[in-house]
Amino acid sequence: MKLLYFAWLKTKTGLSEEDVSPPEGVATVGELLTWLEGRGPEFADALSDREAIRVAVNQSFAKNSDPIGPNDEIALFPPVTGG
């Protein structure tokens, strides 16, 4: 699946996008965040405050319980501040 990072999530992870193949058992947004958190100190730091993170699956806002699949585009970003 393709992951995208925006704003300070991009700064903290050092990535704007990447392709990942999480292990079986990572089937929801919440499970993906938990798996990402275990990938290293940058990710643990970036994902430490879950309340401050929004997730979009295929360009639509998603909840922790929403399912994810190998062909999805999943974006992680802070609450939006446009306008």
Place this chain on the structure above:
Amino acid sequence: MIKVQAEDFNVGVELAALTSGNTAIGGLAVFVGLVRDMAGGSGISAMTLEHYPAMTEKMLAEIETEAKERWPLEASLIIHRYGRLEPGDQIVMVAAASAHREAAFEACQFLMDWLKTKAPFWKLEETDQGAQWVDARSSDDAAAARWVKQDPDAAE
């Protein structure tokens, strides 16, 4: 109509194009957002607006569709800029046109309130203390929440 662009826009030209040829329009409401030179006591020399292009287009289109379902609009427009902007620059323009003023005013405010909390843009401010990502404001969530459908006043 949705426009996401780096370039500046001319409000008069945009409004003229929006209403051109449609004499059913009796009211036109417009909001224009500008870059301020202060934020929380810090001076701002510039800001950079980052966005998620594919989702931005999709969310703005959804917001505009929702406005058209709720109010009898003759025309609507959302323009949002991205990239580096300086104090005084225009960031965003929202316009709603209807036969009467009430729908135009309400739809304009609705478009702006929902855009603030749903369109994936992020502001990076260049301040005296260095570059800082702007935090979301709870007052923006409250402003958007008053248009949630359970409120009978929101459905017109």
